[in-house]
Amino acid sequence: MLKELCRLNAASGREEAVREYLIAHLPPDVSYKVDALGNLIVEKKGKSSAKNKVMLLSHMDEVALIVTYITEEGFLKFAPVGGIDPRVLFGKAVSVGSKGVTGLIGGKAIHQCSKAEKDAVPEVEDLYIDIGAQSKEQAEALVALGDNAYFCGEPTEFGDGFLTAKALDDRVGNALMLQMLREELSFDMTFCFTVQEEIGTRGAAAAALTVSPDYAIVIECTTAADLPEVEGHKQVCKLGGGAVVGFMDRGTVYDRALYDLAFRLAKEHEIPCQTKTLIAGGNDAAAVHKAAGGVRTLAVSVPCRYIHSPACTAKQADIDSTAKLIRVLAETLCNA
């Protein structure tokens, strides 16, 4: 299911493909609605009603590109949708528009570069997509302005239990929530699949007000930099270290009691769990904790290398740990 979700294309504002997939795979015993922004809000009954309203959320959108201009020679100019490092675009293939036209992002050959150019990847604004068209007319027959382009990043398992794919951020959150929805729950819960996270956690702000929960748990994919040459705390978190629960990032100061609860539950249930050693990143919690008069919020994430690239890389063992932790945390909060 995770691999199928990663294969779908859903830039911010264009989340239909993921939303439709999720709706098609919902079990019959839930009710759902799609709000004006495109958030998918699913209510699931548990064995008993919950004392507290608990909302789980993950975002459906992924970082992508949007075609802004077609040159006379038939090349496509684009803007990034979400934060993308030009290094993961340069020299890569992308899939453009609803027809899935293959496009190439490249530049003049290394042989023709000056010494300075040889080490420097062009800025995003200097890049273009080549779909093989020889003129604007030929390009327009295949691509329209406003079409999105996506990384080509077929999900692939490798090594000792690793998975690489585009859009693991945050299809892994979608998959974990869908998995929970398809299981029997002890308490009623609300599951929000949000839009527009990558351009500023916009969908979550709207959904949080609609649901107005007592507690929110954000299921995410977070940056791991456990690489050679990255010193201690800058590694942030590690693959194989379990679910990631941070105390603070660039968007949120997390509820301290919830943070402590998560680690206590992890210990009790022997679920591998780690914190973040750097104040970095942000997610839907940034919007949710400030919404609806304030919501006590925690984020539980799968550690992920090379995030926002065609090769986001996670470890199955961490995905499993995250699944266990969000379940026990959500049920505990329902009954707290």
Next chain:
Amino acid sequence: MDYQAVLRELTAASGVSGDEREIGQKAARLFAAFGEVSTDALNNVLCEMRGTSGRRILLDAHMDQIGLVVLEITPEGFLRAAPCGGADKRVLSASRVTVYGKEPLFGVVTSTPPHLQKDGESAKAPETVLIDIGLSPERAQTLVSPGDRIALRHRFSTLAQDRVSAPALDDRAGLAVLLGAMEILKAAGCPDTVTAVCSTREETTEGGAKAAAFRANADLCLAVDVSFAKTPDSKAELCGVLGAGPMIGYAPSLTRTVSEGLCQAAKESGIPYQLEIMGGLSGTNADGIACEAGGVQTGLLSVPLRYMHTGVEEIALQDVENTARLLAAYILRGGNAPC
């Protein structure tokens, strides 16, 4: 010849410079239809189609590709690698690769996460190349050794018009041209003895073609490689045009009468062509071949290609076919008639 199918097959076989085993086997199988296939000390694959005229012609295209070579296995189990041939380090971040260890292993080139980038750093290509193979240090040590080659994973795409993209079209496009030319020459009953060499190590030392040219002792040699096709950010005077036909090389290191003869053959046969004028060496196997065996008359045809030495090299199929046609037409018209 179905050039798209042939290119798909040729680019799927790996052959990072100095380790051309897989592409060598593939080439030997494909060329066997046209003559007697043999290999030599540098693992060149040769195909000889015998004729009766006494004239001996050598056709060259290199079968190696750029890639990486493993330097060490880090204590964490990652691989540190260096370019093998002129790999473009700017394009490697977050690329998928195959490591040719004791068994082929899937890997991902690491990329610096955005939160660790200092201002302006995002524009810089990484200094060293690290490969994540998802294995413990112990397993990595067992399966991978320094010197193992790494190639960008194969991905063959068809684009608009007749454009296709894949890694290693430099110079598998040249191999496809040689296959196409041999097919035409065989069908036409070419009177000359024509040997096609799929040469090794062009991207590193140009050693394969030199060795083959020495042994061949040919009267005429024609090298087929790829050359730069114009992109929006490159200079027109340094590039050919994609889809505008074979680029006929003119350079001090090449034999001028051969270059002129190629132009004449193109005109006579109605094959579109463009000129590639270079001030010194051509930067291809042709330069080395010309000085072998006491000196050989040598010409160069290039297939225009965009994004050279990346995983998304792009060519036009029509250019491949026209290059094969021109190569065959030039040989079939006999000696070096002046323009």
